[in-house]
Amino acid sequence: MPGGSHRVGTVRVVTPLRTDLPPGAQLPPRPANAPAPGTVLPSHYVRCFACGDQSAHGLHLRVDADAGLALCATFEVTEHHQGAPGLAHGGLLSCALDEALGALGHLTRTSLVTGRLETDFLRPVPVGTVLHLSARVEGVLGRRVYASGEGRLNSPTGRVAVRARGLFVEVPMEHFVTHARAEDIQAIEQDPDLIRLREHQTIF
Numbered sequence: 453m454p455g456g457s458h459r460v461g462t463v464r465v466v467t468p469l470r471t472d473l474p475p476g477a478q479l480p481p482r483p484a485n486a487p488a489p490g491t492v493l494p495s496h497y498v499r500c501f502a503c504g505d506q507s508a509h510g511l512h513l514r515v516d517a518d519a520g521l522a523l524c525a526t527f528e529v530t531e532h533h534q535g536a537p538g539l540a541h542g543g544l545l546s547c548a549l550d551e552a553l554g555a556l557g558h559l560t561r562t563s564l565v566t567g568r569l570e571t572d573f574l575r576p577v578p579v580g581t582v583l584h585l586s587a588r589v590e591g592v593l594g595r596r597v598y599a600s601g602e603g604r605l606n607s608p609t610g611r612v613a614v615r616a617r618g619l620f621v622e623v624p625m626e627h628f629v630t631h632a633r634a635e636d637i638q639a640i641e642q643d644p645d646l647i648r649l650r651e652h653q654t655i656f
């Protein structure tokens with residue numbers, strides 16, 4: 453994807469998009485302990501708006517590992533996800549892609565947070581649509597993971613409605629412990645099943 457550019461007077465200012473794959477980034481091999489293709493990837497946190505099953509009006513994204521450093525995911529757009537009447541809110545579509553791209557950490561065996569996310573909205577997504585997402589790692593440089601994905605209408609081969617590219621940054625578990633509210637950490641200590649990463653990640 454090319455960088456953006458604009459003119460300030462007679463000077464052309466070039467801004468490389470920060471999700472562009474930088475020189476030196478490489479696609480690492482699939483780790484031997486990555487979940488096998490077809491494995492349902494667990495919600496990292498049951499209260500997560502995107503993937504948690506305890507988020508009443510959340511997206512309830514279902515995520516499956518794919519071959520390589522890739523995955524696919526689905527969610528149904530409900531009336532709780534509207535922006536314009538009967539149409540999905542764009543921010544929620546970005547949220548779904550954010551989650552799908554971030555969940556690539558299950559494959560790379562790292563904990564990822566979003567540094568930058570760019571979304572292209574190509575078609576409206578009506579309530580009742582099942583959005584079929586796919587996501588893949590494009591390359592890794594140091595702690596930076598570059599990823600891309602798209603969402604298709606009602607089938608894995610449906611029309612592309614939304615595309616995204618993102619730059620994710622690998623963080624240690626302390627990142628979450630440091631920044632969470634005390635009551636959230638306490639809740640996890642009392643009910644460790646709020647976090648469902650154990651099966652596939654070694655970080656707990």
Ligand SMILES: CCCCC/C=C\C/C=C\C/C=C\C/C=C\CCCC(=O)SCCNC(=O)CCNC(=O)[C@H](O)C(C)(C)COP(=O)(O)OP(=O)(O)OC[C@H]1O[C@@H](n2cnc3c(N)ncnc32)[C@H](O)[C@@H]1OP(=O)(O)O
Pocket residue numbers: 470496497550551552554555557563564565566567568594595596619621623625628629637640647
């Ligand atoms: C016991 C309780 C634990 C509970 C945990 C529960 C669950 C969580 C566990 C696992 C999660 C698993 C899956 C999650 C899946 C999906 C979730 C969706 C993803 C999200 O929804 S997540 C929320 C939104 N997200 C944030 O909340 C991030 C806020 N932010 C920060 O926390 C910092 O900003 C951070 C950490 C990003 C960096 O900070 P830092 O100090 O660690 O490192 P630094 O700044 O050095 O950046 C390192 C290298 O990334 C480059 N870099 C950084 N940011 C960049 C940008 N924007 N553009 C271009 N490059 C960037 C630098 O340029 C440098 O590159 P270089 O190393 O080459 O110089």
